[in-house]
Amino acid sequence: MSTTNPPGPPDTTTDTDTGTEPPAPGHSGVWGGRTWRPSTWRPRTWGGHAWGPGTWRRGRLIAAGAVLCALLMALHSLVPNTIGNLGSLLQTVLPWTGLSVLLLLALAIVRRSKLAAVSVLAPAVVWCSLFAGTLVDKGSGGGDLTVVSHNVDEENADPGRTARALAASGADVLALEELPRKATARSTYEQELASGYPYSAVRGSVGVWSKYPLRAVEPLEIMPWTRALRATVDTPKGPVALYVAHLASVRVLPTAGFATETRNESAAKLAAAVRAESLARVLVVGDFNGSADDSALQTLTGQLRSAQTEAGGGFGFTWPARFPVVRLDQIMVKAIVPVSSWTLPDTGSDHLPVGASLRI
Structure with missing residues (x-):
């Protein structure tokens, strides 16, 4: 006596097994004998650090250095000479404090820190207020x-x-x-x-x-x-x-x-x-x-x-x-x-x- 099995679900793997159509993006499926699921992978920027929300929490030391540089420039006349005449030394080389802006900006970029990058604006603005007029003939x-x-x-x-x-x-x-x-x-x-x-x-x-x-x-x-x-x-x-x-x-x-x-x-x-x-x-x-x-x-x-x-x-x-x-x-x-x-x-x-x- 012969028996017949009840019909099963239709075979949906035939075409994908032959490699004709991969699953649509964002959908799971079988293709090439492998099961594919939606990927959670996201592209990252160079260095592996995205400029995402976390960049406002990085670079706090750089930001603090930028604020300190801005204060030294703005209040240079208040720096005392009691220790090694540091006030006079700072005022003698005062125009060169602008180099600190470039250094801090470079560090902010390397650190991928929005906080540090924005903080660098402080010494940049102070330096320009002191010397922008000097550069004009x-x-x-x-x-x-x-x-x-x-x-x-x-x-x-x-x-x-x-x-x-x-x-x-x-x-x-x-x-x-x-x-x-x-x-x-x-x-x-x-x-x-x-x-x-x-x-x-x-x-x-x-x-x-x-x-x-x-x-x-x-x-x-x-x-x-x-x-x-x-x-x-x-x-x-x-x-x-x-x-x-x-x-x-x-x-x-x-x-x-x-x-x-x-x-x-x-x-x-x-x-x-x-x-x-x-x-x-x-x-x-x-x-x-x-x-x-x-x-x-x-x-x-x-x-x-x-x-x-x-x-x-x-x-x-x-x-x-x-x-x-x-x-x-x-x-x-x-x-x-x-x-x-x-x-x-x-x-x-x-x-x-x-x-x-x-x-x-």
Whole structure:
């Protein structure tokens, strides 16, 4: 007796077993002898970290560093000098704090942190508020007096080249600091500048060469040896009190930090002389061995206006000459209007010369 099995469910695997149609996306099925189910796999970004909600919880240390950098920039004048003169050191290199923005942004990208990336906006905004205007060229025409100041470097191997470059600048007044002690080297400046500048005076290691008459020239004792002078320049627009100064050098020492005490003392003595000046128009130039932003020099710079700040374009870094990173050389005025300010090309010294056009 034969029996027949009841009919079973229709065979639905025949076509998929032959590999004709895979399951539709998001559906299960059998294909190629294997059972396929909907996948939970999701694409990931490079590095395996998606920019998802978790990125707001990562990078907290980077975010904290960004806030700290913003506070240091904004409150730089409040950083004390009690430990290693850190306040003066920060203010001297203040423009370079902008590099911290780039570093923090790079770390935020590597960490894939939205929190850190947004926090970097804080130091970026503060830096721009401090220096965005500095990058704009504010120079104009209409000056009555052009002055150039230059630390010529006592160890300069080619003083003739330096002197000729200064003479070619066309300045009405040249102020030189760190003139060499050797008579032969010093006479090189005198010989090269004599034809274009009939009036000159040298006191100690500083000197002035002028197209206009000089009088009342006297040394200023801001240090045990003469590194500053005061003179009256009789310009066609009237007399101007000129101060040429080379403040004491500074050093960064492992034990003392940013050693500026002697410089600060010499700046205070120069400030006292400027404060006692009887002429209304005052021009102070030279190597300050510090930034105009350094609050330790406020006794001097607080009386004056910086030609670079008011009429320059860019930071005007002057030292070291081959790759300038700070502006140590200043042209500052009182009751005189700066109309343009600039740095001159390398002359062979370790400093770049600075120039300014002034309206008397």
